[in-house]
Amino acid sequence: MRFIRIVPPGGPARTLALAQLTNSVGDGAYYVCSVLYFSRIVGLSPTRIGAALTLGWALGAVAGVPLGHLADRRGPRGIAILMSVATGLAVGSFLFVRSYPAFLVAVCAYTCCQCGLGAARQALLAGLVEPARRTETRAYLQSTVNAGLALGAALGGIALRLDTEASYLTALAADGASFLVAAAVLTRLRPPTGVPAAAAAGQDGPSLSVLRDRPYALVSLLNMIMLLYMPLLSVVLPLWIVERTEAPSWTVSALLVVNTVGVVLFQVRMAARVRDLPSASRAIRHAGVVLLAACACFALSATGTTAWTAGLVLLAAACVQVLGEMLLGSGSWEIGFALAPPDKQGQYQGFYGAGTAVARLIGPLLLTTLVLSGGTLGWLLLGALFLTAGLAMGPAVRWASGRGVGGVVSAVSAVSETGSRRTEGDPAL
Incomplete structure (x- = not known):
């Protein structure tokens, strides 16, 4: 297909x-x-x-x-x-x-x-x-x-x-x-x-300049907040299903299958919608809305009076969650690349990618405490956090794209100028 x-x-x-x-x-x-x-x-x-x-x-x-x-x-x-x-x-x-x-x-x-x-x-x-x-x-x-x-x-x-x-x-x-x-x-x-040659010759300004780039740091922080979805399927939901729902324990495996198959089959198609910084910001804004909806659905699973009802609600929530995950990934990758100076992609990607490590570090404790202790309210607070970060990404990207760091404006222009050509050159997109 x-x-x-x-x-x-x-x-x-x-x-x-x-x-x-x-x-x-x-x-x-x-x-x-x-x-x-x-x-x-x-x-x-x-x-x-x-x-x-x-x-x-x-x-x-x-x-x-x-x-x-x-x-x-x-x-x-x-x-x-x-x-x-x-x-x-x-x-x-x-x-x-x-x-x-x-x-x-x-x-x-x-x-x-x-x-x-x-x-x-x-x-x-x-x-x-x-x-x-x-x-x-x-x-x-x-x-x-x-x-x-x-x-x-x-x-x-x-x-x-x-x-x-x-x-x-x-x-x-x-x-x-x-x-x-x-x-x-x-x-x-x-x-x-x-x-590499330009960087080695000392033409790239201060060493580790990403640590002085406050707009990029803000964008990276918001991305890290959105990445807190990562411990949901592996840590939070297994505990939630066992302790708070009537769904059978094997539902955890079903949710993982839904997530994996969804990403494998549809991530590329989803990313085709992102062509530049405005469309990337829009994708992350939509991801915040979708992840809020997913959190509400996960909370609703606790109200199921039968195993089948709870299981179906959880599967529906997993479908919504993977949609938000794919939207977030598509927008996040575009932003991470486009806002980094061409000759400093390594250090900028290392800084941006640290959000994944931080999410793995604090996510399990934060989310299990919030969700298992707060129940429905905890889920809604988590969803509100996703929504807030998603809405804030657009202004943060606009600030970062106009900050005047060498090479960024030209990189963004290159993305904008060739974005339409990507779609026109490939009829499958």
Whole structure:
């Protein structure tokens, strides 16, 4: 079907997608198995595991900016390959962890390398893909990641079913190997031309200038608030379903399937509607409205008197939520790329991407406290938070787009000038 497109067109976009697919399959198995491995096999308590992950993602959020800056100076291709190899080695170190100090070091290395890899990959995408195609390419990558995670989770489920040390070690080893394979795939890309040399010559102004860019910081903060949707399906809803609804526990899996399939099939189509900063701001504004509606639907699931009623309401809410997620992603990617100076994409993407790490860091505790303690009111407050951030994004983007930072105005102009050509050149959009 014409409206369902998963594989990007040939060239750098397809190579980037292959690299993402490779290590997302490994990550899917890791996410399913890792906590049980560390608790049941290594013997660590859930509290200590949670504390290590919290510290790790906090460090990762900080490390992404300097590692992204390194990608600007030395070239994003080489740093992306280096970070992919380092991430694979960090995952491999988990195989030998038998004490909490060793686990703490391994987790911190893993999260820092992951955040650095994310920043370098985004900078590599920006260097290899023309501005008018970046959001579309990012949508393809998101679809690819979700497909890979689903496949990896299925493989991880086999390890859970076997429930042996060997099965868990195999899943972790596969994740580590997947990053090494992804690094090999990235070697097939040509290095972006022009940008690193200018940065290395000292022509890019103060080092880590993103830390002085207040408009971009505001945009990144609002994006981070919107990203708080991330712990909903993995942390909040399983607890909500068990404690507050009549729906069967397997509904959690059904919601994950709805989310994954929705993103895989329709994210690219959704991103085609975003062509420039105004349309990106509009998409995020709509995402705020849709996520508010999703929160209201999730709250309504507690009023169901039968398992079928509650389950159907939850499935409807999941459909609304994934629509908001896809709207947010499409607008957020365009804004993150277009507002960053062309020669500083690495550090800017590292800063912008830190919102994901922060959402993973504070989201589970914040949302479980708000929703499980507040019930319907908690859901509505969460929805109001999404709505407020979505409405505020438009003025923040207008402030940031006129701030006069070198290179931004020309980048925005390039997006605007070629946006209509993207649609006209591809009848499938």
